[in-house]
Amino acid sequence: MISVVIPAYNEANYIGELLEVFSAFRDVELIVAEDASTDGTAAIVQKFTERVSNVKITSSDVLGGKGAAIKRGLSLASGDILGFIDADLSIHPRDFMRVVAAIDNGADLAIGSRKLPESNVIERQPFFRRISGSVYSILARALVDTHVRDFQCGCKAFRRALWDSLNISCDGFAFDTELIAQAHTKGFAVVEVPITWDNKTSSKVKMKRDVWPMLKCLLRVRADIRG
Ligand SMILES: Nc1nc2c(ncn2[C@@H]2O[C@H](COP(=O)(O)OP(=O)(O)OP(=O)(O)O)[C@@H](O)[C@H]2O)c(=O)[nH]1
Numbered sequence: 001m002i003s004v005v006i007p008a009y010n011e012a013n014y015i016g017e018l019l020e021v022f023s024a025f026r027d028v029e030l031i032v033a034e035d036a037s038t039d040g041t042a043a044i045v046q047k048f049t050e051r052v053s054n055v056k057i058t059s060s061d062v063l064g065g066k067g068a069a070i071k072r073g074l075s076l077a078s079g080d081i082l083g084f085i086d087a088d089l090s091i092h093p094r095d096f097m098r099v100v101a102a103i104d105n106g107a108d109l110a111i112g113s114r115k116l117p118e119s120n121v122i123e124r125q126p127f128f129r130r131i132s133g134s135v136y137s138i139l140a141r142a143l144v145d146t147h148v149r150d151f152q153c154g155c156k157a158f159r160r161a162l163w164d165s166l167n168i169s170c171d172g173f174a175f176d177t178e179l180i181a182q183a184h185t186k187g188f189a190v191v192e193v194p195i196t197w198d199n200k201t202s203s204k205v206k207m208k209r210d211v212w213p214m215l216k217c218l219l220r221v222r223a224d225i226r227g
């Protein structure tokens with residue numbers, strides 16, 4: 001069984017379609033980790049759970065960050081392969097399953113990537129997001145000694161044994177980087193898998209609010225892996 005957490009904040013435009021497509025896959029449990037949505041996201045998911053048995057929801061009134069939501073969702077997971085995917089269909093579930101195939105082929109952590117020669121980017125992120133994303137990646141690669149090129153893509157799968165042995169404390173968007181850094185440090189096999197990416201205009205990143213916590217997390221991750 002594969003447990004997939006879907007962090008969701010105000011994703012009413014996409015979450016129904018994502019659940020429709022993804023719940024058709026076999027041996028998959030979908031856990032929507034929703035926070036403080038004001039657009040009816042929770043109600044859409046709730047209705048789904050009444051109709052489709054492999055969909056669950058955990059909601060919070062507090063907007064706690066993508067990382068915190070994923071951790072909450074994973075605490076409800078029953079699969080032996082775990083993972084998460086963005087709610088907005090930027091990545092299709094079939095690509096998530098290709099990332100899972102890398103776990104079946106021996107990886108401990110498999111990362112969907114927009115940065116490999118075989119990646120297929122249908123619509124790119126807006127210019128400013130690409131630039132800020134590139135700056136973040138350069139910084140993250142310098143601080144965290146890794147070959148990984150795409151830290152932030154919302155499509156990752158990993159073995160339960162890996163998750164159980166890590167201790168991630170970043171609650172926001174730096175969650176992915178800490179996951180990669182700890183997996184590397186502990187000697188797990190980390191691979192990047194090319195995916196198809198189709199950007200959606202549903203970004204929840206707010207530079208003013210999110211950049212400083214992300215940088216603080218990065219520095220702490222660096223300090224942790226240096227011991
Ligand atoms: N539950 C919950 N989900 C969140 C929170 N922040 C973001 N998300 C979800 O996390 C996923 C990724 O968020 P995005 O804002 O698309 O971030 P991103 O894709 O890294 O960056 P962009 O390229 O700017 O979209 C989406 O499914 C969001 O709904 C949060 O505080 N709580």
Ligand SMILES: [Mg+2]
Nearest residue numbers: 086090202203
């Ligand atoms: Mg996004």
